[in-house]
Amino acid sequence: MSATGRCVLVTGASGGVGRGIALACGASGWDVWIAARREVEGAAVADEVTAAGGRGRAIVCDVGDEESVRALLDAIAGAAGRLDGLVHNATSGRSSQSGPITDVTVADLEDHVRVATRGLYLVARAAFPLLAAARGSVVVTTSEAALEGKRLLAAYAMVKAQQRAMVSVLAREWGPAGVRVNAVAPLAGSPAMARAFVSDPTMEARVMRRIPLGRLGDATDDIGVAVRFLLGDDARFVTGQTLMIDGGSAAVS
Amino acid sequence: MPTTFIGTGSADAGTLALALGAAPSATSPEPPAAATWDWDWRGLLTGWRSEVAALPAADQVVVCTWPDPAPRVELLELGPVRWRREVEWPTALWFTTLAVATGRCRDGGAIVVVVDRPAPLDAPGHGAAVTVGDGVVNLVRSLAATEGGRGVRVNAVLSARPVAPRDLAGSPTPLTTSPGRVDVEIAGAVRMLLSDDGAGLTGTVLPATGGHP
Numbered sequence: 468m469s470a471t472g473r474c475v476l477v478t479g480a481s482g483g484v485g486r487g488i489a490l491a492c493g494a495s496g497w498d499v500w501i502a503a504r505r506e507v508e509g510a511a512v513a514d515e516v517t518a519a520g521g522r523g524r525a526i527v528c529d530v531g532d533e534e535s536v537r538a539l540l541d542a543i544a545g546a547a548g549r550l551d552g553l554v555h556n557a558t559s560g561r562s563s564q565s566g567p568i569t570d571v572t573v574a575d576l577e578d579h580v581r582v583a584t585r586g587l588y589l590v591a592r593a594a595f596p597l598l599a600a601a602r603g604s605v606v607v608t609t610s611e612a613a614l615e616g617k618r619l620l621a622a623y624a625m626v627k628a629q630q631r632a633m634v635s636v637l638a639r640e641w642g643p644a645g646v647r648v649n650a651v652a653p654l655a656g657s658p659a660m661a662r663a664f665v666s667d668p669t670m671e672a673r674v675m676r677r678i679p680l681g682r683l684g685d686a687t688d689d690i691g692v693a694v695r696f697l698l699g700d701d702a703r704f705v706t707g708q709t710l711m712i713d714g715g716s717a718a719v720s
Numbered sequence: 721m722p723t724t725f726i727g728t729g730s731a732d733a734g735t736l737a738l739a740l741g742a743a744p745s746a747t748s749p750e751p752p753a754a755a756t757w758d759w760d761w762r763g764l765l766t767g768w769r770s771e772v773a774a775l776p777a778a779d780q781v782v783v784c785t786w787p788d789p790a791p792r793v794e795l796l797e798l799g800p801v802r803w804r805r806e807v808e809w810p811t812a813l814w815f816t817t818l819a820v821a822t823g824r825c826r827d828g829g830a831i832v833v834v835v836d837r838p839a840p841l842d843a844p845g846h847g848a849a850v851t852v853g854d855g856v857v858n859l860v861r862s863l864a865a866t867e868g869g870r871g872v873r874v875n876a877v878l879s880a881r882p883v884a885p886r887d888l889a890g891s892p893t894p895l896t897t898s899p900g901r902v903d904v905e906i907a908g909a910v911r912m913l914l915s916d917d918g919a920g921l922t923g924t925v926l927p928a929t930g931g932h933p
Contacts, residue, residue: 533757533800567866568818568819568822568862568863568866569819569820569823571815571819573762573765573766573812573816576811576812576815576816577812580808580811580812584807584808584811584851585803585808588795588803588807591795592795592796595796612858613858614858615858615861616858616859616860616861616862616863616864616865616923617862617865618862618865618866619866620862621815621819621859621862621863621866622815624858624859624861624862625811625815625855625856625858625859625862626811626855627858628854628855628857628858628859629807629811629851629852629854629855631854632847632850632851632853632854632855633795633847633850633851635840635843635850636795636843636844636846636847636850636851637795637847639840639843639844640794640795640796640843640844640845640847641796707840
């Protein structure tokens with residue numbers, strides 16, 4: 468256990484925004500469990516967390532698989548004995564594939580649901596006993612697409628809205644146990660965003676035009692620190708909210 | 721004006737179709753009673769997609785997603801099989817339905833999707849309905865952006881049928897008629913959005929819930 472005694476789990480943390488969140492938590496000296504399907508990349512991020520001042524641990528996990536999730540939480544319970552925070556950041560590898568809704572196959576949709584929605588359901592349920600014992604905090608990485616829909620990312624926007632719905636429900640259901648549940652809607656430079664810009668060549672100009680601060684967010688210094696706030700005691704009276712970390716892009720909040 | 725009505729086989733969906741003067745054009749399939757956690761629904765969805773795609777084109781399309789009421793249960797207690805039936809299946813069903821049904825609406829027409837979505841204060845115990853409902857509502861927003869170019873409006877009407885009056889949380893509902901009668905309050909909201917009175921509305925969500933927050 469790190470000197471601060473805080474232990475958090477970040478899913479989908481082998482790169483991009485998840486990596487940024489893990490590094491921001493590591494910089495505060497926290498124990499950070501990196502859960503990802505990509506073993507090598509996850510281990511590399513764990514090393515970065517340790518180098519940043521925390522203690523990184525990597526574990527391979529498929530969040531859409533109940534057994535894999537159970538093994539993940541068993542490992543944390545066995546090694547750390549506690550869990551103060553859970554960040555569900557994992558998202559489908561197809562998230563950045565843009566196209567008309569009629570081109571979305573059943574397999575595409577199932578993959579979105581499996582990682583974003585089912586993944587949150589499985590990980591949150593499995594983590595609840597540890598989170599309740601620690602009066603911990605859950606943060607879900609959703610998107611501005613969850614609030615306004617997306618013309619060419621209909622499946623992604625749908626499951627991101629479902630995540631926000633689950634946050635609103637869990638905040639009310641778990642509040643009495645002292646567990647807070649919030650969401651963030653980041654707009655960050657990441658490999659997924661880069662792929663989306665390639666997938667839809669007009670997207671980059673559209674995205675950048677609507678950001679008053681004139682840039683994409685940094686995964687660690689803009690997004691990670693905001694998530695760390697929601698995980699920490701400074702946010703102890705905040706639950707059921709979606710924090711837009713998007714440079715002012717979203718027209719709704 | 722003929723209306724294509726696509727909905728569940730629930731009694732309330734039938735009442736809504738009748739109130740709108742529309743014969744149900746297609747009734748959505750139900751999961752098999754023995755559906756398990758790893759139930760493969762692709763065959764069922766493929767058949768349903770074909771059925772909806774074969775519907776005649778219309779100027780007005782109503783999609784009513786109301787399921788039969790399910791017992792109130794917190795998400796932590798909702799087991800995997802119920803999760804699969806009450807969240808993942810309707811998500812796949814209504815995504816597939818709307819993807820195809822939108823194409824059955826003629827240029828310049830209107831689509832209204834009717835969704836159960838308990839208010840945030842009433843959300844505990846209704847996690848499945850809230851999750852499905854918010855997903856469908858956001859799909860409506862995506863489709864409104866897609867279809868606007870050909871003059872098709874896409875909107876949603878929210879209902880709160882799963883919440884029994886005794887379970888309402890927070891301040892009293894402004895209208896004592898909440899959650900509203902299907903054939904009066906909810907049908908009225910649908911009619912408005914289908915009509916020329918709603919010509920400037922697309923991507924909107926109209927809660928026909930008596931003002932309950």
